[in-house]
Amino acid sequence: MKRKINALRIMLLVVACTLWCAVGSAQNNIARLDALDIKSFSEGIPGIVTKTNAGGGPLKIGGHYFSSGIGTNGVSVLPFLLDGDAISFTAGVGPDDEANPLSTYKFYVIGDKKILFESKDMKVGDQPEKIQVNLSGIQRLGLLVMVDAANLSRSYSDWVDAAFVMKPGYMPEHIPNTGEKYILTPASSALPKINSAKVFGATAGNPFLFAVAATGVRPMYFTASNLPQGLNIDSATGIISGKVNNKGIYPVVLKAKNKWGETTNILKIKIGDTIALTPPIGWNGWNSWAREIDKDKVLASAHAMVSKGLHNHGWTYINIDDAWQGRREGSDKALQPNEKFPGFKDMADSIHALGLKLGVYSTPWITSYAGYAGGSSNFEDGSYPDSVRDNKRQYRYTGKYRFENADARQMAAWGVDYLKYDWRIDVQSAQRMQEALRKSGRDIVFSISNSAPFDSAATWKKTANVWRTGPDIRDSWTSLYYSAFLLDKWAPYAGPGHWNDADMLIVGNVTTGSKMHPTRLTPDEQYSHVSIFSLLNLPLLIGCPIDQLDAFTLNLLTNDEVIEIDQDPLGKPARLIIEDKGVQVWVKPMEDGSYAVGLFNLAGFGKTPQSFFRWGDEKPVSYQFDFSKAGLLGKWKLRNVWKQQDMGIFSNQFKTVIPHHGVVLLRMYKAG
Template sequence: MTNFYRLLLAGFCCIVSATHAQTTTKLWLDEINIKSFSEGIPAVLGKTNAAGDSMLIDGQYFRHGVGVNATSILALSLDGKATEFSALVGVDDKGNKDLPHTFYVVADRKILFDSGEMRLGDVPKPVNVNLNGVKRLGLLVKVNDEGRTKVYANWANAQLTMLDNYRPQNIPNSDEKYILTPLPPQTPRINSASVFGATPGNPVLYLIAATGERPMTFSAKGLPKGLSLDGKTGIITGNVKQRGAYLATLTATNALGKATKKLTLKIGDTIALTPPIGWNGWNSWARNIDQGKVIASADALVKMGLRDHGWTYINIDDAWQGKRGGKFNGIQPNEKFPTFQKMVDYVHGLGLKVGVYSTPMITSYAGYIGGSSDFKDGHITDAIITNKRAFRYVGKYRFETNDANQLAAWGIDYLKYDWRIEVPSAERMSVALKQSGRDILYSISNSAPFANVKDWARLTNSYRTGPDIRDSWNSLFVSAFTLDKWAPYGGPGHWNDPDMMIVGNVTTGTQLHPTRLTPDEQYSHVSLFSLLSAPMLIGCPIEQLDAFTLNLLTNDEVIEIDQDPLGKSARLVMNENGMQVWLKPLADGSYAVGLFNVGDFGKTPASYFRWGDEKPKSFTFDFIKVGLTGKYRLRDVWRQQNLGNFTRSFKTEIRHHGVVMLRVFSEK
C-alpha cells in the first residue's frame, strides 16, 4: 500500500471516529431519577406538577417535564457529554398567583438563561442553550415563597441532548473526610448533662454517660430521696415528690482513674432543661421502620459508643401506628411491633429513652391512624387509609387524653406531634401529656408559624421552626442559618428545633444514600446545631456510621456547648462578605463562637450550586465588632486544642461552607 493510500485510509478512519463521537440521543429530564438531583426542600416530580397533577402553563398541557415547588435547585454532572438543553418554563396554573418566579440555567458558573420574572398566567418561555463542554449544570427556580405552599412551577418538555447515551450523574461528593477530633482518653470522663428536670412524683430516668476504659463503676452523693443509682450501669431511677433544686456529685471510676461531675436536679414544672439528643428513625428507614430496626438502633447506640457521649433518645417516627384499642382506647402498635412493651422496657434497660410519633389529624403523613376521627370511637377504615391525603385534617372527635395515657402507660419519654401547626391542637395535647403521670418531652412539627412563637414556648418542649430538612446545603441553610429571629424564644424547657441531622446515610425523599453534604458542610451543620442549642437527633442508621461520621458525633466539647445549662441560643452577630459569626454565651461566663464561610449563598444564581473549584477564605475575627473587649484565651473546639491568648482579633482560614468553632475565655 502506498503512503498516499495509507494517509487516505487514516483520514477516513478519523472521520468515522469523529462521526461516532458525535452520536447523540435525546433524554427527557423526567426519564431520570429527578428527585436525586434536587437540592431544594419540597419535592420535585417528573411528568406532573409538584402536586402530582397535570402539568399546565397558561392553559397548555404538557406530558413531559419536571414540576417543582418553591425555590428549586436541580444540580447535574454532565462531564462534558451533553450538547443542548431545551425546555418551556413557566408558573403552573395551580401555582401561586402572587409570587414572581425566575428561571435560570447555569453552566460551569455561567448564566446561560435568565427568564426574568414570570407569574401565573404568563405564556411559557422557551429555553434552548448550548452545553458543549459543560461539566456541571444547574437548573434554578428562584422565588421568595416565605414558607407559603403550592408555589408550583414547571420545566415543561425539559430535554437534554446527550453524547453516546451518557446519562447525567449526581454532583460528586468525594472531598476528603478529614477527622479533627482526637479519641477520648481511657481515663473516665462524664459527658451527660449537668442539669436535669422532672415533675414531682413522676418517674426519673437519667444515665451517667461516661467515656473511658471498661469496666467502670458509678456512685453519687446528694441524690434526693426517692432516687437510686445502679453502680454497674450508671442508671438513676425512681421519683422525687418534694419540689426543689438538688445538687448531686456523680463519680465514674475505672482502673485508670476517677472523674466527678456536679448534677443539678430540678424538681418542678419544667422538663427538657437541655435539648434532647438521640436518634430518629425517619431519615433512616421511613415507612420501613419495625421493632427489629428500633432494637438494633438502640444496641448500635451503645456498641458505637454514642451513649457514652450523652446520646439518649431512640425515637420511632411515623409508621408504627395500628388501630385504636386497649385500656385507654389509645393508638396501638401495628403488626411490625409485635411486643411493643418489651421493646420499650429493653431500651430503658440500656439507660436510653423511647419516643414515638403521632398527629392530631385523622391520618398521618404516611397514612397511618392519627389522633382524631370523624367517628365517635375513633376507628379508621380502609377507605380512609387509601385516600390518606383527603384526611389530613383534625376530625370532629379528638383523642389526646386517650393517647397521652396510653403513652404514659407504656413508658414513652418523647412525643413528636406532626401537622400544620395551630395553637388549639398543640394546647390540647400539651394538657393531656402533663396530666398523664409521666414526663413526656413534647415536640411539635412542622413549620411552626413564627407569629405564635410565644405559644410554642409556653406549650411545648421543642417546636419545628421550618419544613422537613433535606441533605443539601440549601436545606441546611434555610433550616438553621436563618434562625436568628427565633433565638430569644428558645431556652430551658422549650427549644427551637431545625429538624433532624443529615449526616451519615440518609433517605430524604430518595433511597438510602450517603449525605450530599460535603465534609466541610457537615462540620458546619453539627457546629451550628450545637451553637443554636438545638435538639440533635441523628437521622441515619447508627450501625452504618463510618469513622468520619462517628468522630463528628462524639466530640464532647461540641456536645457540651449544645447541652450548656444556660440554654442560650447563639446570635448572628456578623454577616458580611460571605462570612457569618455566631456568638453564644455559656453558663461559665465563656462564649462559644462559630466562624462560618457561607460563600454568599443565595445572593447569585451560581451560589446555589457546588462547582468543585471552591477555595478557602482568609478571615480575621475582630473581637470588638461582636462586642468582645479585652484579652481572650481561644480554644479550637473541633481539634480540642488551645490556640493561645489574643487581644483584638484572631486570623484564620475557613474552608468553603466550612467552620472554625471556638471556645472563648476571658483573660481579664
Template structure:
C-alpha cells in the first residue's frame, strides 16, 4: 500500500512538472504592444509604423510589430519564457540612408545584436534562448536626429512562453517616498510675484495662499480699475493705460498673516511667468466632455492645488463641433451643452480656461479645424471619415472668427496644434491680439529650432519636441536636451517640453499609472521647474494619490518655475553621469539641480530598468560653477536648510533621481 502511494505521488509530481513545462507561442502583435513601448513614436502590431503592411526587402510579413525612430520595448518575463524569435530589418517605406541596429537584451546581457542594417537589406534572423531571463528589452537604435519615417520592423516576432504565462509590463513598485512637509496653519502666499495684462482687457489674478481656512485677503496699491474679493482673493477688472504698479498682497487668518509684493505690468506683454494648470488630453483624450472639465476644476480647488498657484483648466482636442454662431466660428459639439456657462463657472473659482484648435481642416482627432476648402467652413461627413487626408491648411481660413468667439466665451489659453509653419502662427497671433482679451498662445508640436526667433516674436510658448510619453527615454528627450533652447525662453515666451507625465495617464495606451519611477518623477518636476517650463498636469486631478499631490504642491519648487526673472536653467556640466543645471533667480540666489542620468543612451543596456540600479555618491565643486564664496544651501524638496558650504558639497543621488538646491550667498 505504501509503495503504491509513493508511486502515485511520483506520477503526480512528474505530470505536474511536464504540465508546467508545456509551451505555447505568443505573437508579439497579439500583445497590447503599445503598453510595452517606452519609445516616443507609437508602435503598431501587424503593420509598419505608418499603418501599412510590414515589408522588408520586398517580402511582406503578416505578423510583427512596426516601430519608428529609436524604439524601446520592455517586457517582464520573470523566467516564464523559453525563447524569442523574429526577422528584423528596415521597412520598405522607411528611410533609405540611416543605419539601424537591433538588440535583444536580457537581464543586462546582450543576447542578440544585429549588423548595421539599411533600407533594402534582407531581414536578419533572431533566435535567442530566454530560459531564466526575468527582464527583456527589444531595442532599435537609430541616430535619426528628428528625421521622419525611420521605420523598422520586428517581423514574425514571437515569444515561446511556459504554461499559461504571458509577458507583463515592467514592474514599477519602488517606494513612493514623500519629501515635502505639509503646509502650516498660518497663511503663505504662493501666487506669482509679477503679472502682465494688456490695457483695457479683462484682468483675472487669484491670490493663492495655503493656511487654515477661512483666510481674508486684501491688497494695497492696486491700480485703478481693479477690485479684490476679500473672501476668495480673486482680483478682476481692467486697467486702461500702460503702466507698472507695485502692490502689496495680504492674507490673514487666526494663525497669522502673510504679505507679498506683486508687480503688475500693464503693457504689450502677457505671460510674465509660465502657465501652470491642467490639460485634458493625457487624462481623457477623445472622451473629454463638459462634466469631466467641471470635475477637474472642482478637483483643482478641493485637492488644494489652487492654493499653490495652479490656475489653468485646458480642454484639448475633441470639443469641436461645426461652425456657426454670430462669428461663424467653431462651436462646441454635443458633449459641451453650455460652453459659456462652463467657462463662467470655472472663472468664478478663480481659475482660467484653455481650449485647443488647429489651422488645419481637421484636427488630429478628426474634429473641425481652423480652415476649410468650403467658403463657410463646413466639415461634411466625407471629410470626417477620411480625416487623415485633411491635415493641411485649407483654402479658406477663419482665425479672426475663432479668436473673436474665444474672447466672447472668455477663453484664456489657446493650444494651436499642427506641424508648424510661420504664416499660420502669425495669422492666429494677430487675431488673438485683436480679440479684446488676453489669451495665452501656445503652439504645438515639435517647433523647428531654426524658426525660434519667430516663435519668440509671435507666441507665448512653443513645443520644443514631440508628444511626451510616460517613460524615462521620452522625458530625457523632451527635457534633458533643451539647453540650446534656453536663451530664447523668458517673460512672455516660454520653451514648452509638453505636459507632465505624473499620476494616471493615457499616453499611447489605456489609462495606467505613470511608468516613471518615484525618483524619475522627482527629476521630472525638478527639471521642468528649473527650465521655467509650463507646468500642465496631464492626469485626472481627482485621481491624484498622496505622493503625486505632494510632488505638485511644493511651493519652493513651484516658486523656482515661477521666478520673476524668468531665466531658464543652463546645463553647466556633465560629470560622472550627473547633469548639473544652474538657474539664476530674481533675488540674486541660484537654483541647482544635480541629476543622475548615468550612462543613459550610451549603451544598449542603459535604455532599460534592471532593478539593480544604485545611488551615486557625488561631490559637487561649487567653484567650478563660478561660485567662489561661502553659500547657504537649502534642500528645496525637503524645505530644509543644509548649512553653509564653500568649495565642495557631497550628495547621494538616486538612479535617474535628483538633488535640488537653492544656493544663497551669505
C-alpha cells in the first residue's frame, strides 16, 4: 500500500513538473507601446512620437524623466484589437512638463466599452498616475487622452513605461475596417453634360485658363458664345485660354455636343480683382508620397486625373507639396527645383495642355517642415548649407533675408497656379507674399497653412484665398470630426475668393502617419467626409494616388450634384442648425433658392470616452427631420443627392435612417 502511494506521488510530481516546464518555456510577449508601429494605431490629432514628448523633448512628468514611452499632443485616440489575447496593460500617465500649463488632461483605458482606468483631472507638474489593468478576455481596447478644448495648443501628454503583456505568439492588432463599399451614385450618361463651376474669376491682363468639364461619350465638341475679347476655346478639348484686358462680367454660353446630343450652360466670367470664386478642387501629393514625390509621379497623377475622368467632373489642380525645393540660383536668387524635378517649366506646360493647373509649396521660414529650403535665409545669397539642413528643426523661423518677390516672379514664369504657404502663420509674412503674388503677373491662388488663429479670421479673409483652420488631417473619424464638424464658427468668413480649409480628403490609399494603407474611415464615414466638406465650401483636394483609385472611391469623387454643392456660386457655407439625439443637421443656402441639407449620425461622438472608438456593434439610427426646426416651413421637393434620385414632396417633416457616422444628403426645393 505504501509503495502504491509513493508511486502515485511520483507520478503527480512528474505531471506537475511537466506542466510547470511547459508554462515556463512559453513566455508571454511584452509589447511596449514605443516598440509598436504606434503611429499606425493613432487616430488622434496631431500625430504621435516614441521616446520623446510631442515637442521632441525628453519624456518628463512631475520632474521625473523616462526613457520609455510615447508622447501625444491634443486629443489622443489609440484603438487596439486584442481578441482576448492580452493579459494586462501597465503604464504611467500625465501631462508632460513642457506642456501648456493652462490645459487640463484626463487619461482613460477602455476595454469593450467598460472604463478600466480613469485618471483624475491632471495639470502640468502633477506626479504620474500608475496604471495596471487586467485585460483577460478583452476584445477591443482604447487608450484615450482628453484635453480641455479651450487650450489645445502644445497639449503634450505622455504614456511612460507603457506595455501590454500578451499571450505567447500574439501582439496587438489594428481594428479592422470591413464595412461594405456600397456605391450610391449612378454612372454618367452617354449624353453630354457640362459639370463646370458656373462662375470663374480672373485678373485683367493675366493669363487665363479654364477647362470646360463635361461628361458624355467622346469625341465631344465645344463652343463658347460671347467670350470676352482675347479668349478662345479649343473645340476638341474645351480649354478656354488667352488674356482679357478689360474688367467686367461676361455671361458666356457654353455648348457641348457629341453623337448622342448636345447641352448648354452659362459660365459667368468675372474679370476683376478676385480669383478663386469657388473653392479649389484637385489633388495634393503629400498624403500620397510625402518626401518621395518627384516629377514622374506628378505627371502620372495629372494623366490619371484625365484617364480616370476626374477632370470631366471639374477636378483641376495638381499640387506639389513639400520636397520639390532645391537651391537658389540666378541673378534673382529665386528658389529652383531639386534634382527630382528637372524641366520644371516643361512639366507645367504639360499639365496646362491637359486643361489642368499646377500648384507648389513654400514657407517663409528658412527651412520647410520636411527639411527643404524655404523662402528666407540668414545668408544674403539665400544659400542653404548642410549645417542648416542637418539641423532643420532649429531653422523654422523667418531668416534675415527674404525672397518673396523673386520666388513669386519665378512661379509666375513657370506657370504656377496655386501656392500652399506653410508655417506657423503670422500676418506679416502672409501679407508680404500676398503682395508679391499680386505683382507677379499671374493669377496664383494663395493658400496659407496651417492652424490659422481664429482670432485673426477677418485678416485671413483679406489676405489669402484659402486658409487652413487646423492641423494636418489624419485618416480617422476623430481627425475628421475635429477638422470639419467644428467649423461652424468660421462660416461667416468664407465666401467667393476666400475659403476655410480643413486639409486634404482622406479617402483611397493614404500615408498619413505611416506607410501607404487604405483609409481607416469606414465607407459610411467617407460619405460623411465628402458631404461635410462640400456643404462647408471647403477646397476638395484628393490626398491619395489617383491611379490607385478603386471603383468605390472614384464613384465617391465623381458625383456632380455633390460637387455642385461645394462649387455653388453663392459660396455660403452650411451652418449647424440642429443637434439632437446624436444627429447634426447642417443647412446650406444655394444660389438657385434651394437648400443643401446634411443629416449626420454622429452617434454622440465626443460626449463619452467610449464614443471615440469603434466597438463593432454600431447601428444606424432612425431620425425624423422637422423642417420647422431648420426654419424651412411648408412643402419641399426632396432629392437624395448621393443617389441622384427625386424622393417626392414632403410637408413639415421627413423620416429616414442614417448609418452610424453616416449621412443622408438632401437637396430641398420649395414646393408651395
